[in-house]
Amino acid sequence: MGKTIAQKIFDAHLRDNPSPQNVVLDLDVVMCHEITTPIAVTDLEARGMDRVFDPDKIKVVIDHVTPSKDSKTATQAKILRDWARRHKIKDFFDIGHNGVCHALFPEKGFIRPGYTVIMGDSHTCTHGAFGAFAAGVGTTDLEVGILKGVCSFRQPETMRINITGTLPAGVYAKDVILKIIKELTVNGATDKVMEFVGPVVDAMSMESRMTLCNMAIEAGGTCGICLPDQVTAEYLWPFILGDYPNIEAAVTAFAKWHSDPDAIYAGEVTLDVSDLAPQVTFGYKPDEVKDVTGMEGTPVDQVYLGSCTNGRIEDLREAAKILKNHKIADTVRGILSPATPAVYSQALEEGIIKIFMDSGFCVTNPTCGACLGMSNGVLAEGEICASTTNRNFNGRMGKGGIVHLMSPLSAAAAAVAGHITDPRKML
Amino acid sequence: MKEFGGPVLFLDRNDINTDEIIPAKYLTENTKMALQPFMLEDLKLGGFDPASSKAKEAGVIVTRANFGCGSSREHAVWVFEVNDINVVIAESFARIFRQNMFNCGMLAIELPKSDLDVLFALGDTVTVAVDLEHGKLTARGDREVTFGFELNLFDRELVLAGGWLAYADQKY
Numbered sequence: 001m002g003k004t005i006a007q008k009i010f011d012a013h014l015r016d017n018p019s020p021q022n023v024v025l026d027l028d029v030v031m032c033h034e035i036t037t038p039i040a041v042t043d044l045e046a047r048g049m050d051r052v053f054d055p056d057k058i059k060v061v062i063d064h065v066t067p068s069k070d071s072k073t074a075t076q077a078k079i080l081r082d083w084a085r086r087h088k089i090k091d092f093f094d095i096g097h098n099g100v101c102h103a104l105f106p107e108k109g110f111i112r113p114g115y116t117v118i119m120g121d122s123h124t125c126t127h128g129a130f131g132a133f134a135a136g137v138g139t140t141d142l143e144v145g146i147l148k149g150v151c152s153f154r155q156p157e158t159m160r161i162n163i164t165g166t167l168p169a170g171v172y173a174k175d176v177i178l179k180i181i182k183e184l185t186v187n188g189a190t191d192k193v194m195e196f197v198g199p200v201v202d203a204m205s206m207e208s209r210m211t212l213c214n215m216a217i218e219a220g221g222t223c224g225i226c227l228p229d230q231v232t233a234e235y236l237w238p239f240i241l242g243d244y245p246n247i248e249a250a251v252t253a254f255a256k257w258h259s260d261p262d263a264i265y266a267g268e269v270t271l272d273v274s275d276l277a278p279q280v281t282f283g284y285k286p287d288e289v290k291d292v293t294g295m296e297g298t299p300v301d302q303v304y305l306g307s308c309t310n311g312r313i314e315d316l317r318e319a320a321k322i323l324k325n326h327k328i329a330d331t332v333r334g335i336l337s338p339a340t341p342a343v344y345s346q347a348l349e350e351g352i353i354k355i356f357m358d359s360g361f362c363v364t365n366p367t368c369g370a371c372l373g374m375s376n377g378v379l380a381e382g383e384i385c386a387s388t389t390n391r392n393f394n395g396r397m398g399k400g401g402i403v404h405l406m407s408p409l410s411a412a413a414a415a416v417a418g419h420i421t422d423p424r425k426m427l
Numbered sequence: 428m429k430e431f432g433g434p435v436l437f438l439d440r441n442d443i444n445t446d447e448i449i450p451a452k453y454l455t456e457n458t459k460m461a462l463q464p465f466m467l468e469d470l471k472l473g474g475f476d477p478a479s480s481k482a483k484e485a486g487v488i489v490t491r492a493n494f495g496c497g498s499s500r501e502h503a504v505w506v507f508e509v510n511d512i513n514v515v516i517a518e519s520f521a522r523i524f525r526q527n528m529f530n531c532g533m534l535a536i537e538l539p540k541s542d543l544d545v546l547f548a549l550g551d552t553v554t555v556a557v558d559l560e561h562g563k564l565t566a567r568g569d570r571e572v573t574f575g576f577e578l579n580l581f582d583r584e585l586v587l588a589g590g591w592l593a594y595a596d597q598k599y
Binding site: 015016018019020021022024035036038039042043047049064065070072073075076079120121122124136137138139140141143144147148150152154186187190191217220222284285372373374391393394395396399 | 442444446447450451452454455456457458459469470471492493496497498499500501504519521522523526527530531579580581584590591592595596598599
């Protein structure tokens with residue numbers, strides 16, 4: 001019987017079968033940030049278990065509230081910083097080098113096809129874009145991961161998401177994943193791996209694949225996953241050139257992880273995107289999604305561009321297409337947070353930061369901040385934000401605030417118009 | 428064995444997410460106890476008051492499908508723990524929340540919708556007692572009803588071990 005990519009990764013990392021339905025896997029990467037890790041650290045200290053299984057497999061970043069906004073967040077950062085230094089964790093990213101974890105760690109080449117990855121962060125599913133099994137976990141799972149290098153999971157069932165056709169102009173990976181979440185609903189993929197395949201995925205950049213996998217959790221998925229190919233190998237090449245004689249050899253080696261043709265799937269969905277319109281959320285759940293035309297005219301107070309979903313260079317380039325030679329509406333506060341220092345730097349070089357600033361945007365440092373209502377763009381009661389992030393939950397970006405999720409292009413269009421509008425008219 | 432059960436807080440809605448259970452602005456706290464006043468602060472549910480005596484006195488939450496979706500924050504489990512709630516009964520759970528409950532040695536019990544409908548119809552004042560050994564829970568409200576439930580074997584072991592850290596430290 002054939003196996004899916006997830007099953008192959010599980011088999012290659014199996015440490016234990018504590019029950020017929022459960023597995024314990026060895027981990028290749030344990031990632032940590034300052035919101036969910038400090039309590040794990042202080043708990044391990046209190047138990048006299050302040051150890052790490054392998055400092056080279058632990059990657060640490062301060063990203064959620066940075067620079068620290070108050071004494072409490074400064075304390076969280078300090079706990080993480082002291083811990084990383086104490087255990088000689090060399091991949092530790094602090095101010096000047098830090099960025100949104102799920103954008104920064106792929107950039108550093110930490111994720112490889114076939115890896116197992118956990119983090120105390122639900123959007124860890126992003127890293128499945130590299131053909132890895134990457135899952136968000138709570139602090140206790142993180143604690144055991146740090147201490148023992150293992151994590152428990154249920155046996156994976158995989159849902160195959162086949163994306164066919166050709167993406168129309170002005171329509172992106174964000175629109176595709178919002179449409180998929182709408183179709184599946186917010187628990188349509190619970191306990192399942194979402195394997196994204198088809199010609200549209202094959203043609204996507206790594207940035208777009210990360211956007212796609214990033215929101216797998218919003219359909220309840222354990223992990224989004226793409227089959228590693230030429231695009232993956234080219235992205236990773238600077239980090240793997242010592243391991244393979246050439247890119248083609250890497251592509252061949254990666255293919256061993258591909259799902260077998262006779263693999264068993266727990267479900268299959270096909271989406272033809274040829275006629276897909278830009279998608280926007282309404283309400284308070286990420287499956288409450290409409291074509292942008294159905295939301296035309298909804299006023300916005302703030303536009304936020306950034307996050308692990310859409311804060312990468314490709315996203316900034318697309319938004320800049322609309323912002324170039326346009327001023328944003330007087331009634332709108334535009335906020336850009338490039339997801340990493342490398343994205344920021346690249347955007348400076350390409351003149352994109354100037355385009356954003358000339359249009360009236362404020363450019364902040366890389367941070368998760370506003371996406372979860374912690375800093376750098378929190379909403380007041382009743383305010384509406386057009387956002388490139390991943391969650392429109394009640395209160396997500398500030399108590400009483402309302403969030404409409406959309407692509408960077410749609411967000412830029414909303415900034416210029418002062419209300420939600422079809423970005424294709426502005427291209 | 429640890430006792431599981433208590434007065435029920437009914438939350439009659441699907442898809443209650445962890446941002447509603449504990450908003451992100453409180454994730455800067457470095458102790459579990461500091462979360463205590465903020466349980467369910469942003470819950471969008473008509474008529475629900477997080478400061479009500481029903482919420483304050485609860486030992487068990489009874490809710491609907493996909494409870495605990497969204498963020499991985501274990502704070503959503505801890506805020507129940509520090510409010511003396513150690514059982515959540517739902518039609519289904521989001522994966523990470525469910526695992527966090529068992530990892531903390533707490534119970535996330537799934538019941539079919541038909542059983543939940545019976546539970547929700549037992550009146551305003553209901554108490555649930557869980558018999559983990561026999562896989563039964565007894566609800567006392569306008570009348571007394573007993574439901575059978577099943578736990579994944581590994582999840583059950585985690586509860587008996589007092590959580591994943593204790594289990595893993597012994598075994599791996």
